[in-house]
Amino acid sequence: MLNRKELDAEKSPSAAFGALLRRLRDERGWTQDELAEQMGCSGTHISAVETGRRPPTPRFAASGDRVFGTGERLQRQSRAARHTALLEGxxxxxxxxxxxxxxxxxxxxxxxxxLQTPDYASSLTSRTVERGAITPEQGEECLALVKxxxxxxxxxxxxxxxxxxxxxxxxxxxxxxxxxxxxxxxxxxxxxxxxxxxxxxxxxxxxxxxxxxxxxxxxxxxxxxxxxxxxxxxxxxxxxxxxxxxxxxxxxxxxxxxxxxxxxxxxxxxxxxxxx
CATH class of the missing domain: 3.30.870.10 (Endonuclease Chain A)
Incomplete structure (x- = not known):
């Protein structure tokens, strides 16, 4: 296919999600517009997610799992893509x-x-936010990941x-x-x-x-x-x-x-x- 951008799944969690989405779409022989119609979005949005230019939302990932019949595979990968406060890997x-x-x-x-209790996790994260190592939003990501x-x-x-x-x-x-x-x-x-x-x-x-x-x-x-x-x-x-x-x-x-x-x-x- 002409002008098809090569994807590097190792580049970032968002790139890994995009590569997985494209692979699932290719396996079914669907175009981006055909997948978009089933997911209730635009082909441009599908393209942006596949190439890592737009991170997947929980709703988008859940819709993808429904369309592809992949259980929670895309949802798990999307959570990884959203945990931006974490070390690589x-x-x-x-x-x-x-x-x-x-x-x-x-x-x-x-x-x-x-093994962290809620109070322990909250105290540890609050100090990290106070030091400016992460943003409050990233702190919330970390606490959600613990749960x-x-x-x-x-x-x-x-x-x-x-x-x-x-x-x-x-x-x-x-x-x-x-x-x-x-x-x-x-x-x-x-x-x-x-x-x-x-x-x-x-x-x-x-x-x-x-x-x-x-x-x-x-x-x-x-x-x-x-x-x-x-x-x-x-x-x-x-x-x-x-x-x-x-x-x-x-x-x-x-x-x-x-x-x-x-x-x-x-x-x-x-x-x-x-x-x-």
């Missing part, structure tokens, strides 16, 4: 996390989003969730003392669930700690692996098994050196009582 990671059979994560400094990720954990069948927290996650105050107490209590409740394992990597591990930065590793239903690692300014999503397996090995080594779940919960309860 993380919005796509979240779409996989919502379908993973096993979730493994290691966090440093803060309680990870899937979305937590809701995905309650699906059936439930995923297995393995969590290792650096001791700094427990000792860094966020919000009021009541906020921290509620957060620590929530962690103990999480550890009691039948599909979870919670461990603390204590400061005393020292140089035996194989990981120093946050890491997320997913095992999908087909047993494929995916990882997401980040620093302060960058996030890296990795799908190649050869690159993910060494990270998974390091995670297992971390689990072996970390406190047992019973000892981890005991540490949490000691901190709630105000003992070191």
């Amino acid at each position: 993380f919005p796509e990671y979240v779409t996989h996390e919502a379908r993973a059979a096993e979730i493994r994560l290691y966090e440093v400094g803060v309680i990870p989003g899937i 979305e990720r937590q809701a995905a954990l309650t699906r059936t069948p439930s995923p297995l969730v393995f969590v290792v927290l650096d001791e700094s996650c427990l000792r860094r105050p966020v919000g009021s003392s009541a906020t921290m107490d509620d957060q620590l209590a929530s962690l103990a409740e999480f550890a009691a669930l039948p599909n979870t394992v919670l461990q603390i990597a204590p400061f005393t591990m020292g140089d035996r700690r194989p990981l120093s930065l946050p890491l997320y590793v997913l095992t999908m239903e087909n047993r494929s692996l995916l990882s997401y690692a980040e620093s302060a300014q960058r996030g890296q999503l990795e799908r190649e098994r050869g690159a993910v397996v060494p990270l998974l090995t390091a995670y297992h080594q971390l689990q072996a050196e970390a406190l047992s779940q019973a000892a981890s919960v005991a540490m949490i309860n000691q901190l709630r009582k105000g003992t070191p």
Whole structure:
């Protein structure tokens, strides 16, 4: 086709949505105008979304899923496209996390989003907005994403969730003392669930700690692996098994050196009582 713009799905979440929309349209042999008629918009709008010039709205994505019969595939991808406050790679990671059979994560400094209480998440986000690191609107995006990720954990069948927290996650105050107490209590409740394992990597591990930065590793239903690692300014999503397996090995080594779940919960309860 003449003047057909090539799409780079890796460029951004919006580009990935546009590429998916075009692929679904091409598979059915529809023109942009034919798809637009079924979705109740214009061919120009379809073109703008496909080329990433216009982000997909929730309504647009829901309409696309209805027309293509794709469940919530386009809606999931559209959410990734709208999460502009997040590091590169993380919005796509979240779409996989919502379908993973096993979730493994290691966090440093803060309680990870899937375990945050509403007050903890709100306090953390408010400070980030106050520093000017994100806008209030982006802060709302972050809070909405926390709720979305937590809701995905309650699906059936439930995923297995393995969590290792650096001791700094427990000792860094966020919000009021009541906020921290509620957060620590929530962690103990999480550890009691039948599909979870919670461990603390204590400061005393020292140089035996194989990981120093946050890491997320997913095992999908087909047993494929995916990882997401980040620093302060960058996030890296990795799908190649050869690159993910060494990270998974390091995670297992971390689990072996970390406190047992019973000892981890005991540490949490000691901190709630105000003992070191």
